[in-house]
Structure formats: structure tokens, C-alpha cells
Amino acid sequence: xxxxxVVRGMRRIGAGAINAIARCGFAARFFVAVLYHSPSAFxxxxxxxxxxxxxxxxxxxxxMVSGLFVGMVLGLQGYDSLNxxxxxxxxxxxxxxxxxxxxxxxxxxxxxxxxxxxxxxAEIGLMKTTEQLSAMEMMAVDPLARIVAPRFxxxxxxxxxxxxxxxxxxxxxxxLVGVRLIGVDNGTFWGNMQAGIDFWPDxxxxxxxxxxxxxxxxxxxxxxxxxxxxxxEGVSAATTRTVVGGSLAILALDFVxxxxxxxxxxxx
Amino acid sequence: xxPNPPQPAAATAVAATNAIELADVTFGYNRRQPVLKGIxxxxxxxxxxxxxxxxxxxxxxxxRLIGGQLRQQSGTVRVGGQSVRxxxxxxxxxxxxxxxxxxxxxxxxxxxxxxxxxxxxxREHTDLADPLIRDxxxxxxxxxxxxxxxxxxxxxxxxxxxxxxxxxxxxxxxxMLVMYDEPFAGLDPISLGVVGQLIRKxxxxxxxxxxxxxxxxxxxxxxxxxxxxxxxGRIIAQGTPDDVxxxxxxxxxxxxxxxxxxxxxxxxxARPYAEDLTAHAR
Numbered sequence: 001x002x003x004x005x006v007v008r009g010m011r012r013i014g015a016g017a018i019n020a021i022a023r024c025g026f027a028a029r030f031f032v033a034v035l036y037h038s039p040s041a042f043x044x045x046x047x048x049x050x051x052x053x054x055x056x057x058x059x060x061x062x063x064m065v066s067g068l069f070v071g072m073v074l075g076l077q078g079y080d081s082l083n084x085x086x087x088x089x090x091x092x093x094x095x096x097x098x099x100x101x102x103x104x105x106x107x108x109x110x111x112x113x114x115x116x117x118x119x120x121x122a123e124i125g126l127m128k129t130t131e132q133l134s135a136m137e138m139m140a141v142d143p144l145a146r147i148v149a150p151r152f153x154x155x156x157x158x159x160x161x162x163x164x165x166x167x168x169x170x171x172x173x174x175x176l177v178g179v180r181l182i183g184v185d186n187g188t189f190w191g192n193m194q195a196g197i198d199f200w201p202d203x204x205x206x207x208x209x210x211x212x213x214x215x216x217x218x219x220x221x222x223x224x225x226x227x228x229x230x231x232x233e234g235v236s237a238a239t240t241r242t243v244v245g246g247s248l249a250i251l252a253l254d255f256v257x258x259x260x261x262x263x264x265x266x267x268x
Numbered sequence: 269x270x271p272n273p274p275q276p277a278a279a280t281a282v283a284a285t286n287a288i289e290l291a292d293v294t295f296g297y298n299r300r301q302p303v304l305k306g307i308x309x310x311x312x313x314x315x316x317x318x319x320x321x322x323x324x325x326x327x328x329x330x331x332r333l334i335g336g337q338l339r340q341q342s343g344t345v346r347v348g349g350q351s352v353r354x355x356x357x358x359x360x361x362x363x364x365x366x367x368x369x370x371x372x373x374x375x376x377x378x379x380x381x382x383x384x385x386x387x388x389x390x391r392e393h394t395d396l397a398d399p400l401i402r403d404x405x406x407x408x409x410x411x412x413x414x415x416x417x418x419x420x421x422x423x424x425x426x427x428x429x430x431x432x433x434x435x436x437x438x439x440x441x442x443x444m445l446v447m448y449d450e451p452f453a454g455l456d457p458i459s460l461g462v463v464g465q466l467i468r469k470x471x472x473x474x475x476x477x478x479x480x481x482x483x484x485x486x487x488x489x490x491x492x493x494x495x496x497x498x499x500x501g502r503i504i505a506q507g508t509p510d511d512v513x514x515x516x517x518x519x520x521x522x523x524x525x526x527x528x529x530x531x532x533x534x535x536x537x538a539r540p541y542a543e544d545l546t547a548h549a550r
Contacts, residue, residue: 127378135375138335139389140364146392 027223033144034152034222041149051154055116055218059162062115063108067166070107071173074098078174079182088182092189093196095174100197100206104167106254109213111166112159113246117221120151121242124225125235133226148226152218159214160207167206205261212253217246286346287313287445287477288334293343295329303329305501306343311494313444316471316478318488320523321498322532327481328372330498331447334479335367336360348444365393368438368446368476372453374430376422382409382433383418389440408436412466428459432466439470445477446470452484460484464491485524489513497523499532 041048078094124147127133133143171193178184197203221242228238288311296302303326311317319327332338333345336352345352347363355363376385386405390396396404409415412432422430431451438446448467452460468491471478482488488495489509497505497520505512505520512520522530538544 130373130378131371131375132377134337135369135371135377137337138364138367138369139392140361141389141392142361 023227026227027219030223030226031219034149034219037142037145037149038153040145041153044150047146047150048153048157051150052158055112055120055151055154056158056161059112059115059158060165062111063162063166064169066107066111067104067169068173070103070166071095071099071170071175072177073173074103074170075174075177075182079178079184088184089188090192091174091178091184092191092193095178096171096193096197097202099167099170099174100202102254102258103170105163105206105209105213106250108163108166108210109159109217109250110247112155112162112214113217113221113250114243116155116158117217117242117246118239120155120218120221121225121228121239122235124148124151124222125228125230125238128226128228129230129232129235143226148222152222155218155221156211156214159217160210163206163210163213201261205257208261209254209257212257213250216249216253217242220246220249285313286310287348288479289344289346290330290333291344291346293333293340293345295326295333295338295340299341302341303501304333304340307498307501307503308343309496309503309506311477311479313477314471314475315493316468316480316491318480318482318492318495319498320481320483320485320488320495322483322523325498326501327483327498328449331369331449331479331481334447335364335369365441366444368441368443370431370434370438370446370448370451372450373427374422374434376425376430376434376437378422380422381418382414382420382422382425385422385433386437386440389437393441404440405436408440409433411439411470412436413462426459428455428463431455431459431463435463435466435470439474439476442474443476445479448478448480448482450482451480452482452487460487464488467491483523485512485526 074095075091078098079088079091082088082090082094124133127143127147133147136143136146175189179186179189224238224242224245228234288309290307290309293304293307294302295304307326307330309319319330321327329338333340334347334352336355339353348366350359350363352360352363376382377388380388383405386408387401390401390404394401406415406418409418412435414429414432414436417425417429417433422433425433435451451463451467455463464487467478467480470476480488480492489512492509494508495506495512496503499519505515505517507515512524515521515524519531521527522532528534
């Protein structure tokens with residue numbers, strides 16, 4: 001291989017690494033700037049409430065329907081596996097723990113990144129492309145305070161609520177299949193679930209996860225929109241990065257959080 | 269026209285009478301390729317001044333430097349006597365409250381109605397009661413002839429109407445200075461004339477200063493008091509509309525007459541044509 005090709009290749013890798021580090025630094029500064037401007041998002045609560053509506057309320061259908069089906073499948077698969085070991089009556093606790101600890105926050109987070117995260121990125125990216133953000137700046141209105149911070153907090157507040165609703169619908173789906181369809185005893189289903197799931201650590205861990213996922217996905221969504229190249233292609237690429245980056249961030253953070261939470265539980 | 273004439277009469281007046289002063293301004297997005305090279309211009313208060321030149325010559329960059337969205341590498345940009353680069357963020361935002369800007373395609377907020385767009389700066393920067401804001405917005409929209417379109421969404425407007433709404437929004441807070449970025453681009457002849465006349469009338473009626481970045485020579489000559497021609501990041505000619513009409517400067521003539529070739533070449537620099545065509549044979 002000619003030396004010049006090797007040098008060119010190394011240069012490309014080096015440039016890519018420097019760009020990636022620079023972008024991480026910019027994202028960190030952006031996060032600090034969003035936090036700095038956050039008080040305005042709460043002083044003008046109607047702006048944040050509007051974003052909760054767009055990110056949260058409009059995501060309800062996909063979250064609830066997905067939760068219902070995931071719960072129904074979990075009921076069928078769970079009962080089939082548990083029944084082989086004569087533990088079919090434990091379906092309630094199995095479904096409850098799976099949803100509250102893992103599936104609720106993770107699947108709701110993935111759906112949130114696809115539905116709301118992509119919409120936030122596309123909206124901010126298009127505002128940049130059509131010079132609406134520049135116009136706002138020239139009107140002495142900071143887009144970070146007026147546009148970005150309310151969307152960020154709208155996502156952070158919506159995400160745990162959506163995850164909770166996902167889990168509720170999942171449990172309901174498992175109840176429909178397990179109790180109504182298969183015939184698991186109603187009292188056993190709910191009684192086992194009540195006895196086996198604690199508010200601390202099971203439910204609180206699920207809430208912590210969904211809040212962390214909400215922060216990660218919302219930050220990625222607003223950052224990608226704000227940093228998008230102001231072209232149709234640029235907005236399209238930014239939207240894709242939000243969905244891919246948001247989903248990977250959720251899966252990676254889930255592993256890290258689960259490790260810490262599992263260690264915490266083991267020490268109790 | 270002299271490419272480097274003495275400053276116009278208005279420009280030699282005392283600094284206080286100038287709304288904008290640029291002195292030896294150099295700017296580039298990177299150090300190797302400066303976009304502006306030693307730009308010096310003065311824009312007196314109460315005048316309509318056009319900055320003209322081909323696409324990509326740095327006209328819009330000048331507006332962004334005046335508005336503080338970009339910072340020059342050297343030289344000074346003064347607006348209302350204040351050096352823009354030296355302003356704190358708060359002071360810059362205070363200055364921007366006295367500046368209106370009309371973007372090339374209006375930059376109207378697409379999730380708001382026409383009414384809400386014009387009301388936006390008032391709601392953000394004043395504590396005026398809603399009934400008063402309503403009256404003020406209707407007055408601004410009436411001035412641009414679009415009071416009847418107050419409840420339309422920007423997507424329901426034609427290009428010319430959107431530009432007029434953006435104009436109403438730009439003067440919503442009665443600024444001292446309004447900057448227009450390509451206000452005539454993509455407009456039909458009627459809309460073009462309407463927008464041109466509105467720029468002149470609003471300037472005179474409100475006693476503001478207007479800076480118009482454009483490449484529409486004929487429309488500009490009808491409404492402006494003074495013109496600067498920019499090419500490749502430098503001011504290469506300037507004068508009153510009459511100076512421009514009578515100019516023998518080759519660049520000005522090419523621009524005014526719309527000649528495809530001249531000081532601004534038709535062809536982008538490339539190796540000889542024959543060499544390119546026969547390259548594959550070799």
C-alpha cells in the first residue's frame with residue numbers, strides 16, 4: 001500500500017476523531033446553555049405546556065397501543081414459558097417486573113425517540129433552514145430560551161408519564177390474555193403482582209430510567225435540530241441522527257443504569 | 269463613477285448623523301478565504317441605501333455584521349455610534365430591539381398566524397395590554413395593505429404577501445433602522461413594485477434608516493438615495509442613482525445592463541476548454 005494512501009487514511013481518521021470530540025464539546029456546552037435558559041421555560045409555562053402536548057399527548061396513541069400489544073405478547077410468551085415449570089400463576093409478577101423495570105422505560109423511550117424526537121429535530125431544523133431562528137435572534141429573542149428550552153423540558157416531562165402509561169397498558173394487555181383468555185386466576189394474577197413489586201426499588205428505578213432517557217432523547221433531538229445543516233438534506237440527516245443516536249443512547253444508558261441499580265439491590 | 273471616490277457628502281458629515289459606519293472591515297468564515305476585504309461604508313440617518321452585487325459577493329454578510337450575528341476579524345462596525353463587536357450580549361440585544369430585519373423569504377413563524385407574527389416582537393419586548401397590541405398590529409398590517417389577511421397562516425400567503433407581512437413585523441417596534449435582505453427576490457412585477465414603494469414610504473413616514481441588499485438594479489434605482497456595489501468582497505463603485513445611470517464604469521455597466529460577460533466573467537475559472545475535452549483521449 002503506498003505511503004500516501006496510509007497517510008491520507010490516517011488523516012481522515014484523525015479529522016473524524018477531532019470532529020467527533022469537537023461536536024461532543026459543542027453538545028455539552030449546548031446542554032449547559034439550555035439549562036441556563038431553562039428558567040424562562042418555566043416562567044412562561046404555556047410554552048412548555050404546548051410542547052408537552054406535542055411531545056406527550058400526541059404520542060399517546062402509539063405508546064398506549066404499543067404497550068397493550070407488548071403486554072399481550074408478554075402474557076402469551078410468559079405464560080407458555082412459566083407453565084413449563086409449573087409457575088403459570090406467577091404471570092402477574094413476571095409481566096409487572098418486566099414492564100416496570102425494563103420494557104416500559106426502554107420501549108416507550110425508543111418510541112418517543114422515533115415519534116417525538118424526530119418531530120422536534122425536524123421542526124427546529126426547518127426553522128433554522130427558513131431563517132426563523134435567525135429572525136428571532138435579530139428580534140432580540142434568544143431561540144435557546146424561546147424555542148429550545150421549552151421543547152427540551154416538554155420532552156423530559158412527557159417521557160416518564162408516557163413510560164408509566166406504557167407499563168399500565170402492558171399490564172392490562174397481559175391481564176386480558178392471561179386472565180381473560182388463558183384462565184389464570186384473577187386474584188393470583190393481581191395478588192402476586194402486588195406482593196412481588198415494591199415501590200422502592202422496582203417502580204422508582206423505572207421512573208429514574210425513564211427520566212434519564214427523557215433527558216437524553218430530548219437533548220439529542222433539540223441539539224440535532226439546532227445543529228442541522230440548513231438544507232433539506234441536512235434536516236433529513238439530523239432527523240435520522242436523532243432516531244439512531246437516541247435509540248442507541250437509550251440502550252446503552254439502560255445497561256449502565258441497570259448495572260448500578262442491580263448492584264444497589266444486591267447490596268440491600 | 270470612480271471605484272474609490274471620496275465619501276459622499278452625507279458620509280463626510282459628523283459621525284452622529286450616520287446610522288451605520290463600517291471602517292476597513294475584513295471578515296471570512298475561515299482565515300484563508302476572506303469574504304469581505306477592507307469594506308468601508310457609511311449610511312446616513314433617514315436614507316435608503318442599497319448594497320448591490322452578484323450572488324455570493326458578501327452582501328448578506330454585511331447585514332449580519334451590522335446586526336451582530338457575525339463578528340468581523342478586523343475593522344469596526346458602528347451602529348448608532350456603538351461598536352457592535354464590543355457590545356455585551358445584553359447590549360447587543362438592546363441594540364437589536366431598535367433594528368428591524370426583513371429576511372429573503374420573510375422568515376415568518378409558520379406555527380403562527382399573520383397577526384401573531386406581527387404581534388410577536390411586541391409581546392416579547394413590551395408589557396402592552398392585548399387590546400393595544402391588537403390595534404397596533406392592525407395598524408402595521410394596514411400600512412402594508414394586509415389587514416384583511418390577519419388570520420391567515422404564512423402557508424396561505426403568496427411570496428409578495430409574505431414579504432409584506434415580514435415588513436410589518438420588521439417595523440412593529442418602530443425601529444431606527446430596517447435591513448432588507450433581497451426583498452425583491454422571486455416577486456412578480458406588481459408585488460415587486462409594491463414592496464419597493466413600501467420600503468420608501470415606510471422609511472420616510474417613520475423617519476427610519478433603510479439598508480437594502482439586492483441585485484435588482486432597476487427597482488433599487490427608483491427608491492434608494494445611494495448605492496454601493498460590492499464584488500468579490502470589495503466595494504468597487506458607489507454613488508447616487510443618477511451617478512449609476514450615467515456611469516461608464518465597466519462593472520456598473522455590466523451590472524446595470526445585465527451583460528453576461530465583462531469584469532465579472534461568465535465562466536468560472538477552469539483549465540482551457542480544449543484541454544478538458546481532449547483529456548480522456550490522452
